[in-house]
Amino acid sequence: MLIIKASSYEDLSRKAANIISAQVILNKKSVLGLATGSSPLGVYKQLIDWYNKNDIDFSSVTTVNLDEYLTLSGDNVQSYRYFMNQNFFDHINVKKENTHVPNGLATNLEAECIRYDELIENLGGIDVQLLGIGHNGHIGFNEPDEAFEKMTHVVDLGETTIEANTRFFESRDEVPRQAITMGIKSIMQAKKIILIASGNDKLDILRKALKGPIVPQVPASILQLHPNLTVIYCCDEEI
Ligand SMILES: N[C@@H]1[C@@H](O)[C@H](O)[C@@H](COP(=O)(O)O)O[C@@H]1O
Numbered sequence: 001m002l003i004i005k006a007s008s009y010e011d012l013s014r015k016a017a018n019i020i021s022a023q024v025i026l027n028k029k030s031v032l033g034l035a036t037g038s039s040p041l042g043v044y045k046q047l048i049d050w051y052n053k054n055d056i057d058f059s060s061v062t063t064v065n066l067d068e069y070l071t072l073s074g075d076n077v078q079s080y081r082y083f084m085n086q087n088f089f090d091h092i093n094v095k096k097e098n099t100h101v102p103n104g105l106a107t108n109l110e111a112e113c114i115r116y117d118e119l120i121e122n123l124g125g126i127d128v129q130l131l132g133i134g135h136n137g138h139i140g141f142n143e144p145d146e147a148f149e150k151m152t153h154v155v156d157l158g159e160t161t162i163e164a165n166t167r168f169f170e171s172r173d174e175v176p177r178q179a180i181t182m183g184i185k186s187i188m189q190a191k192k193i194i195l196i197a198s199g200n201d202k203l204d205i206l207r208k209a210l211k212g213p214i215v216p217q218v219p220a221s222i223l224q225l226h227p228n229l230t231v232i233y234c235c236d237e238e239i
Contacts, residue, residue, distance in 0.1 A: 013042025033129030058094040066140035067181035129190035137218035141181035150183030
């Protein structure tokens, strides 16, 4: 595990974007695992900037996102599909059909989970997976106490996650209570993982996840076992 302390959010974003950019330059057919939340916004901004300067070409890249809320369609402004289009895909030359987000409106959810796992497998797996971390240690939407061996599945969101994500909605009642997420096992199968976290409010969970025992109560703690994990964080103190 490589742990890098960034000097600012911009520095963190640039460093993470550098790794993704190198991946795409070395293999233009890369499969990128992407995340939502506020943490990766700077990474997407930096990659768009380099794309505009002709430094990076996404035309042969495929993307797979970690998760999506149930009941929200892709044109709902709160959906993760909408977030990805708005903040990244609409600004680069990735082919829309090569961008994948779980379908939160699928009528057969079990079939949708299987489809998503098969899709990733058929793509040859994820080359680089970008991850944020929730205050309770969730990655994707894998909440505390879930089994580490799960692939894509439907989850009931925990109270702290609903609380944290209420800031993106008009009210707490509008936050969907369920989501479809890549599982811990799917995430751990990525060839390389970049975990980013910014702000002193993430210090405690970063310490637990990276320095504490590996337990399902802290889903991100399993990342300690990944053979190619880079953590880039920006907090006042060292973790
Ligand atoms: N499902 C997403 C996660 O993928 C993300 O890592 C987390 C942290 O978000 P933020 O980066 O805004 O702190 O929020 C959501 O719950």
